[in-house]
Amino acid sequence: xxxxxxxxxxxxxxxxxxxxxxxxxxxxxxxxxxxxxxxxxxxxxxxxxxxxxxxxxxxxxxxxxxxxxxxxxxxxxxxxxxxxxxxxxxxxxxxxxxxxxxxxxxxxxxxxxxxxxxxxxxxxxxxxxxxxxxxxxxxxxxxxxxxxxxxxxxxxxxxxxxxxxxxxxxxxxxxxxxxxxxxxxxxxxxxxxxxxxxxxxxxxxxxxxxxxxxxxxxxxxxxxxxxxxxxxxxxxxxxxxxxxxxxxxxxxxxxxxxxxxxxxxxxxxxxxxxxxxxxxxxxxxxxxxxxxxxxxxxxxxxxxxxxxxxxxxxxxxxxxxxxxxxxxxxxxxxxxxxxxxxxxxxxxxxxxxxxxxxxxxxxxxxxxxxxxxxxxxxxxxxxxxxxxxxxxxxxxxxxxxxxxxxxxxxxxxxxxxxxxxxxxxxxxxxxxxxxxxxxxxxxxxxxxxxxxxxxxxxxxxxxxxxxxxxx
Numbered sequence: 001x002x003x004x005x006x007x008x009x010x011x012x013x014x015x016x017x018x019x020x021x022x023x024x025x026x027x028x029x030x031x032x033x034x035x036x037x038x039x040x041x042x043x044x045x046x047x048x049x050x051x052x053x054x055x056x057x058x059x060x061x062x063x064x065x066x067x068x069x070x071x072x073x074x075x076x077x078x079x080x081x082x083x084x085x086x087x088x089x090x091x092x093x094x095x096x097x098x099x100x101x102x103x104x105x106x107x108x109x110x111x112x113x114x115x116x117x118x119x120x121x122x123x124x125x126x127x128x129x130x131x132x133x134x135x136x137x138x139x140x141x142x143x144x145x146x147x148x149x150x151x152x153x154x155x156x157x158x159x160x161x162x163x164x165x166x167x168x169x170x171x172x173x174x175x176x177x178x179x180x181x182x183x184x185x186x187x188x189x190x191x192x193x194x195x196x197x198x199x200x201x202x203x204x205x206x207x208x209x210x211x212x213x214x215x216x217x218x219x220x221x222x223x224x225x226x227x228x229x230x231x232x233x234x235x236x237x238x239x240x241x242x243x244x245x246x247x248x249x250x251x252x253x254x255x256x257x258x259x260x261x262x263x264x265x266x267x268x269x270x271x272x273x274x275x276x277x278x279x280x281x282x283x284x285x286x287x288x289x290x291x292x293x294x295x296x297x298x299x300x301x302x303x304x305x306x307x308x309x310x311x312x313x314x315x316x317x318x319x320x321x322x323x324x325x326x327x328x329x330x331x332x333x334x335x336x337x338x339x340x341x342x343x344x345x346x347x348x349x350x351x352x353x354x355x356x357x358x359x360x361x362x363x364x365x366x367x368x369x370x371x372x373x374x375x376x377x378x379x380x381x382x383x384x385x386x387x388x389x390x391x392x393x394x395x396x397x398x399x400x401x402x403x404x405x406x407x408x409x410x411x412x413x414x415x416x417x418x419x420x421x422x423x424x425x426x427x428x429x430x431x432x433x434x435x436x437x438x439x440x441x442x443x444x445x446x447x448x449x450x451x452x453x454x455x456x457x458x459x460x461x462x463x464x465x466x467x468x469x470x471x
Contacts, residue, residue: 042072059091074165076163108154118143119151121324122140135334138181152171153309176245176246183260244296280322374420377420417442417453424438436450
């Protein structure tokens with residue numbers, strides 16, 4: 001199980017003092033002086049010994065010499081059945097070869113492709129032009145770091161860590177960033193939060209972690225190869241605290257994110273699928289936390305179950321694919337300005353007798369009721385009452401709204417009410433009127449509902465909107 005997650009090998013005593021010097025000096029030249037490099041002559045000697053033992057049929061000794069050659073060079077090409085044809089069927093040689101050569105199978109291919117796809121989607125989110133760039137940057141970074149983590153773990157699933165030694169600890173620096181990124185995404189979408197200097201403390205754990213392991217990143221490839229091939233247990237002192245710290249970080253921010261989501265859900269209970277996107281992300285994040293917790297138990301050797309790496313990667317695959325779908329189908333959802341259509345509607349109207357022509361006719365009549373007759377100003381308006389005005393059933397009226405406007409009844413009516421309120425506020429003759437009077441005139445029953453709907457659509461309260469007009 002140790003080979004799945006090589007964490008903090010640099011705590012080996014022979015590196016620790018050199019790392020301290022390296023950190024103080026801050027020069028690449030010092031990295032090469034961490035220890036005496038294995039000599040070329042020594043590596044060549046081990047190779048010759050392996051060939052000689054293989055020619056003599058001594059598979060055990062040949063495998064030992066091969067191991068020492070790999071330890072010196074990291075050259076996996078020597079594990080060639082042509083060179084060692086005489087011992088290729090011996091268990092010692094087979095075991096050595098299986099331990100160090102890549103094992104690329106269907107799962108590892110799926111994981112790697114999903115990770116690369118996630119990187120691609122994150123780049124789309126970073127560079128897509130929109131007025132809500134901050135929310136897309138936050139979600140893009142959240143997906144990017146998970147995709148890189150997925151790619152990193154995929155190397156160990158495919159046994160490619162020996163082929164790409166520089167990937168060692170590559171994603172460890174991101175361990176404490178997943179929670180803060182999603183937390184601030186929710187704050188931005190739900191509360192239109194603007195970043196402040198004090199928010200930088202949320203990234204301090206990540207900065208500290210980077211400083212802690214940065215000397216390792218400066219090691220030359222041969223040193224990382226030597227660590228990979230010389231250690232059977234990659235979890236050295238210090239790694240346990242990083243794993244526990246990540247669990248704590250994920251849990252704390254998970255709680256904060258859930259509170260934001262729950263408060264928003266209670267405030268939008270009349271149209272619950274408005275928060276469907278947030279609910280799904282919270283669910284995926286929660287599942288990720290549980291999967292990582294199970295994986296951590298294995299890393300810490302508290303539970304003997306080596307396969308727990310797969311549920312963790314699968315959750316990240318689901319996250320990447322889900323975000324990718326939303327980015328393609330309805331990218332406005334990332335800004336929180338548009339609700340994600342309820343997947344239940346995919347089957348809700350499957351047996352409907354509403355024809356396309358009748359649906360279009362009802363839509364045109366609905367637009368007329370809203371824009372010409374301003375039926376939304378009726379504060380007693382309900383779906384049943386609207387259906388009666390359309391001379392159709394309540395079910396058909398709901399279907400027309402969902403399919404043509406991608407909203408539910410309350411969202412549609414309140415959108416028109418807010419638009420009318422904006423028109424009144426922008427006109428000189430209504431500029432001095434009380435906000436509550438305008439709220440009542442456009443159809444709202446109270447100021448609280450008016451303020452919430454107004455802020456959801458305009459990202460500003462009515463008072464802030466008026467102030468912007470007077471600026």
